[in-house]
Amino acid sequence: MAENNKDLLGLTQEQMDKMFSFWTDVMKLPTIGPMYAFSKDVSSYANDFVTLGKVMAELKANMDGYWLLVNTAYTRAIKETMERAPKQLTSRDDFENYRRAAIEAFEDAFTELFASPEFSGVYGRLFSSQLDVSKAVQDIAEKNFKALNLPTRSEVDDILKDVAELKRGVRDLKRSLEIKYDQARAAT
Amino acid sequence: MTKQELRPDQTQEVQPPAEQPKEAKKEPTVAEEVKETYRKLEKAKNILHAAGDIEVGQTPHEVLEETRAYRLLHYQQMVAKTAKTPILVVYALINRSYVLDLQSDKSWVRSLLSQGFDVYLIDWKPPTAADKYVSFDDYVNCYIDDCVNTVLKKTKVDKLTLHGYCMGATMSTMYTTLHQEKVRNLAVIAPVVDTEKDTTVIGNLAKNMDVNKMVNIIGNLPAEQLYACYSALKPFKQGVNKYFNLVQNIDNDQFVGNFLRIEKWLYDTPPIAGETFRQWIGDIYQKNLFVKNELKLGSELIDLSRIKVPLLNIVADEDHLVSPQCSAPLNDVVSSTDKRLMRFHTGHVGLIASLYSQNNVLPKVGQWLKARSQ
Numbered sequence: 001m002a003e004n005n006k007d008l009l010g011l012t013q014e015q016m017d018k019m020f021s022f023w024t025d026v027m028k029l030p031t032i033g034p035m036y037a038f039s040k041d042v043s044s045y046a047n048d049f050v051t052l053g054k055v056m057a058e059l060k061a062n063m064d065g066y067w068l069l070v071n072t073a074y075t076r077a078i079k080e081t082m083e084r085a086p087k088q089l090t091s092r093d094d095f096e097n098y099r100r101a102a103i104e105a106f107e108d109a110f111t112e113l114f115a116s117p118e119f120s121g122v123y124g125r126l127f128s129s130q131l132d133v134s135k136a137v138q139d140i141a142e143k144n145f146k147a148l149n150l151p152t153r154s155e156v157d158d159i160l161k162d163v164a165e166l167k168r169g170v171r172d173l174k175r176s177l178e179i180k181y182d183q184a185r186a187a188t
Numbered sequence: 189m190t191k192q193e194l195r196p197d198q199t200q201e202v203q204p205p206a207e208q209p210k211e212a213k214k215e216p217t218v219a220e221e222v223k224e225t226y227r228k229l230e231k232a233k234n235i236l237h238a239a240g241d242i243e244v245g246q247t248p249h250e251v252l253e254e255t256r257a258y259r260l261l262h263y264q265q266m267v268a269k270t271a272k273t274p275i276l277v278v279y280a281l282i283n284r285s286y287v288l289d290l291q292s293d294k295s296w297v298r299s300l301l302s303q304g305f306d307v308y309l310i311d312w313k314p315p316t317a318a319d320k321y322v323s324f325d326d327y328v329n330c331y332i333d334d335c336v337n338t339v340l341k342k343t344k345v346d347k348l349t350l351h352g353y354c355m356g357a358t359m360s361t362m363y364t365t366l367h368q369e370k371v372r373n374l375a376v377i378a379p380v381v382d383t384e385k386d387t388t389v390i391g392n393l394a395k396n397m398d399v400n401k402m403v404n405i406i407g408n409l410p411a412e413q414l415y416a417c418y419s420a421l422k423p424f425k426q427g428v429n430k431y432f433n434l435v436q437n438i439d440n441d442q443f444v445g446n447f448l449r450i451e452k453w454l455y456d457t458p459p460i461a462g463e464t465f466r467q468w469i470g471d472i473y474q475k476n477l478f479v480k481n482e483l484k485l486g487s488e489l490i491d492l493s494r495i496k497v498p499l500l501n502i503v504a505d506e507d508h509l510v511s512p513q514c515s516a517p518l519n520d521v522v523s524s525t526d527k528r529l530m531r532f533h534t535g536h537v538g539l540i541a542s543l544y545s546q547n548n549v550l551p552k553v554g555q556w557l558k559a560r561s562q
Contacts, residue, residue: 092221099432103424103425103428103429106423106424106428107422107423107424107425110420110423110424111389111422111423114389114392114393114420114423115387115389115392116392117392117395119392120392120393120395120396121396123393123396124393124395124396124397124398125396127397127398127402128398128401131398131401131402131405131406134405134406135405138405157320157407160318160320160321161321163318163321164320164321164322164323164326164463165321167326168325168326168330168486171329171330
């Protein structure tokens, strides 16, 4: 989610929601009567694509915030390189010193950026937006899998969770049996 | 410091050639410089393209046990055994364990063997999508515990030295709080302990990561995400400059060999099991539960004050992955009376895989371990 809900392509969060829900409303069809099955699917797919559009808009806004910070650090690094580097490049040593100055300046600027709380926040939001896009695409794919009568990712996920818990249960049972066995052996 | 003594994670500065008498020194022309640089670039390109399999982890060993999650390695003795207590090395879940045996003259494992220790190592296998729900509880109470039992059975002793690196050090510490009866000594290298005191870029990025969303949507942490984090660590001094240095030193076979081995390790990054990563970032980095004694593995609470065994905590002053301020507090929270903090002026990888470590770190570590391994 973009910071303070103010920078979503120049729109507020509320404006953005209204813009996307407008399309959802337009595509609504009667959900009773003979159109029921058709309208249910159309509406569901329409919602998925509207959601995808919305999260991509948010990704774009967060990406802009990210590149703004990166470009600021880049500009600072270039400026400092110019200040630190030899003014004339006439010998091999000059080129070498230029390289060292550039590496130092870029290292300082970008390390300071990456270690800043501001970057951490922006990077966290960008990463979250990327995940939202992945989720929106996954939701569409899941629907298609269901339509083909194939197991979906979330269904497989539930099974994996059960298997992991079962494995832990078996491990604990095995351990408690071993302890009891050892105790019985010690007693005899 | 000579070129060969530089740490692998340190910028490999090129030493200037010895000063030549002025009359004998002929400055190359610009055309000659360009030609020479072009030749070096071509050679670097060919070497990188033909690099293929780089030999690492060459110290002779047998695979004692192999499961879906790990391989338990037992290294062949190099000298007569001088310490009764075996050492089980617990590697991290980040990158691969062969960094502890990268090349013969910089091998942590080989040095311990040459000091007469019996060395075992847990080589974690990359998790698959099916391992999304594998947690620290599984790693600590199942996998590490199984390995400990196997080593104890094989060596016919009742306790061993648990020796962890980085995330493996944190897991070794967790294990010791729960299964202390099987641990004679706990020797940890750069453990992640008090993350509120961590000053690294990794710690900063972790603070705002929506880890629950990531695990729910993606599952295991993909390698690409780890690369993104690595690229933020010393991005130019190491990320860019090292390639300049490679081209400049392309005719130095030893330099190129060292470079390729480290480069192979840096980019040999398996994913991390989703649930484990959720706990690592959410519970340890964001909530700092580990040092507060509030972290739970399954139904068991990790209480660091339960640790009473001898503790050796090895940290690096220039560690930019786990800052020493994050590792050092372990010594303050355990109940051990025999505890030592060793600080070395090096980096995270330099601590374990460098000539500096061979000459300065390992003799002291070996001495400490030997005194407590009879």
